[in-house]
Amino acid sequence: MNLTNNQTAGESRLRWSRDDRLFTGVSWQGQPLTAREATINAHCRFGDQSAFGVMRLDAKQSSLACNSLEIELQHELYDSGAGLGEDLLEAALTIRNLSEESQSAELVFCIAFRPSPEMEWPRAFIPINVAGLAQDRRFDDFGIEHMLQDCDQYVQANGFEAHYLEPMASYPDQRESKALLLAPVVDLYDPNLALRLGLFTSSLNPMRFSMGSTEAQPSLWQVGRCVTIAPGETLTERCWALLHTGDATVAWKAFHRFAHHEDFPPVAWTQEFKVHYYDFLSSAAGESGRRGGGYDADLPHFRDFRVGLATQHGYYPAIGDYIHPDRKTWQAMQGDRRGPATMSIELMRQRIRAAQATGAKAAIYIHSALFDDAATFFVRLQDVIQVNREGLPMEFGWAGPDSKGKAWRASLKDPQWQQHLLQQVQWIMEILHPDAITVDETFSGLGYDHHPVHAGPISTSAIEFYRKLRSLVRSFGSDKAVFTSDCSMSGFVMWADGEVGDHAYENLLGQPLYRQAPVRYLAALGDKPWRPCAWHSQKLWDLQMRFACQVGAGVGVSNGWLEYSGLAGLDSEMRERMTSDLRSLFDR
DSSP states (O other): OOOOSOOOTTTTOEEEEEETTEEEEEEETTEEOBSSSOSEEEEEEESSHHHHOEEEESSSOSEEEETTEEEEEEEEEEEOSSSSSEEEEEEEEEEEEOSSSOEEEEEEEEEOBOSBTTBOOOEEEOOBOTHHHHTOGGGGGGOGGGOOOOSEEEOOTTSOEEEESOHHHHSTTOOOOSOEESSSEEEEEOTTOSOEEEEEEOTTSOEEEEEEOOSSOSOEEEEEEEEEEOTTOEEEEEEEEEEESSOHHHHHHHHHHHTOOOSSOOOHHHHHOOEEEEEESOOTTOTTSOTTOHHHHHGGGTTTTTEEEEEEESOSSBTTBOOOTTOOEEEEOTTOTTOOEEEEHHHHHHHHHHHHHTTOEEEEEEESSEEETTSTTHHHHGGGBOBOTTSOBOBOOOOOTTOSSOEEEBOTTSHHHHHHHHHHHHHHHHHHOOSEEEEEOGGGGSSEEOOSSSOEESHHHHHHHHHHHHHHHHTTOTTOEEEEOOTTTOOGGGGSSEEOOBOOSTTTTTSGGGGOSSOTTHHHHTTOOBOOBOTTTTTTHHHHHHHHHHHTOOEEEEESBSBOOTTTTOOHHHHHHHHHHHHHHHHO
16 A cells, blocks of 8 residues: 555545444545554453453443443544544543442553554654663663663564553553653654554553554554542543654644643743753852852853843752742852852842843742752651662762752652742742742652652652642743753653753763654653753754754753853853854744
8 A cells, every 4th residue: 555645635534434432443545544343442450350351342332330330432533633634533431430449440542553454553753761872870760771762663563662651650560661751652653654643642641552462453552551440430541543644743743732731821931032041150260260150240141142041050058948038148059169159039139130131031940859968957858858669768869069968869759848849939939039940850750769658650749749830930920930851851841831951961962862853852842942951051062053953942051060161251262153153043
C-alpha cells in the first residue's frame, strides 16, 4: 500500500465503521487500518486475579458488572485539526465501585490499529528523558545504565516498554525503565508510509506504553496502569489514538489540546522575551572578587543584550531558607572562600525595580528539593528528607559557595515540605513583588521516596505541588509567572508558564541527540516558552544560538558560576559577537 501526502481532500478522509457504542474499524484510501473488528478495546484485572480473571470489553460486550463493580468502555471521535477530518479516537474506560471496600485493578487499553492488515508499526518516536544520554546518576533508581538515548526506536512485539512518570507509579512491582517519557505520547510509524499513529493519555496519570500480545492478536500496543478504586468511587481512564500524516509533533499538539488541561491562560510577556540573565550573587570584579555586586555592574548592559528576564540566585543565607519577613539583612554565600556577601530585602527590591526599569522582568530563584542543614528550620523539618531504598536519608550532592552546612534532598511527597516552599514563595511575592518565580532542578519531583510514612513514587505529589505553586503566584496578578527547569528530564513544565533550566553543558546541548528533530522536549513544552539559564553561556554560545533558532527557544547569559565575566566584563570581541547574534535572533 503506497500512502502518500498528495491525496485530494476527499481521498484523504478517514472512514470509520461503528457497531453500537464502539468504533470497530477505520479505512483510508479504501484500505482497512485494523486487522480485526477492533480499534481500541480494553481489559481489566481486579483483586485476586485467580478469582476474577481478565474482563474484556469490546464491541461484543462494551459493559459488564461483576462483584459490585460496573465497567464500561465508550468511544468518541474528534477532528484534531490536522487535516484528515475525524482522525482522533478517544476511548474512555469507566469503573464504578459499588462495594464498601477499596478495589485494586489493572486497566489496559489494547490498540488494534495497523498501517494495513498485513503490517505492523516497526518504529516509534518517543519523547524520552535525556538521563540515559547524559548518564545522569541522579536517575540510578530507574536503571540508568539501560536507558535509551535515541528517541527514534525500532520496536518488536513483547520487546518494548516506555513509562510516563515513575514505572512504580503505574505498575507497583516495576522499578526501572528503559524509556522515561517526558509526556505520555508515543508516535508509531513505518518509514515507507505517510500515515502514522499517535497514542497518548492524560498528563495527570502515570502510564505504561508497551508492545504486548493476546491469543487473538500476536502483537498489539497496550497502554495501562494499576489503580485503587475507593468505595463508592467512579474512575474514568482515557486513551487517545490519532491517525495523521505529519511527524511526532502532530501527536504532541493533539495531546496538549485533548489530554492536558491548562489551569491558567498564558502570560503574554513570557512569550515575548528571548534572553534570560541569571546571577549567582556574582562579583563585580570577576572570579577573584568578593561576591555581591555583579548584578548591579551588569544592569547597565541589559538593554544592549536584550535581557527580558533577570533572575536573582544565591541571595539567601542558607539554601531552602530564602526569605523571612522579620529578617531584613543577612549574610549570603557563606561558603565562599572570599567571605560572605551582605544582602537585604531592600537591596533585592532595588534590583527588581532596576531590572524592570530597563524593560526586563525580574524573577527570584528557589529550589524544589535541595536544602541546607544550616537553615534555621532544619530541626523542625528534617523529617522531610527523602529516604533511599537502604532506608538512609538522601544527600543532594551539592557543596557550593551558597552552602553553609550539608545539602539534603527534600521530598515533595511530604506535605510539610510543600507547605514550607509555598510559604516561602508567598513571602517572596508579598515582600519583593517580582514578576516570576524560577524553580531549579524540578526533575527532583521524579523518583522514589522510601520514607516509612510517605513511601512511594513522588511525581503525582510533585504535580499537585506545582499546580498549587502556580495558583499561589497567579493570586498576585494575572501577569505573574512560574518557570520550571530541566524539561529534558521531566515534564513538570506542563504545570508552569515556561522553562528556564540550564542545558549549556557538553553532555546535554553538546550532544547531537539532544538536538534531534523533532526536539523531544517540545512534547512537554507545547507552546510554552523555553528561555534557558546558561552558566556556560559563552563557551556554548554558538550551540545556544543554533538551538534557539532550531526550536524557537531563547538563550541564557549569566554571571557567578563557571563563567565570571558577566556582561560588564566581556571583552570587546565576545561582546560584539553576542550582541550581533542577538539582533539576528530577534529579527527572525
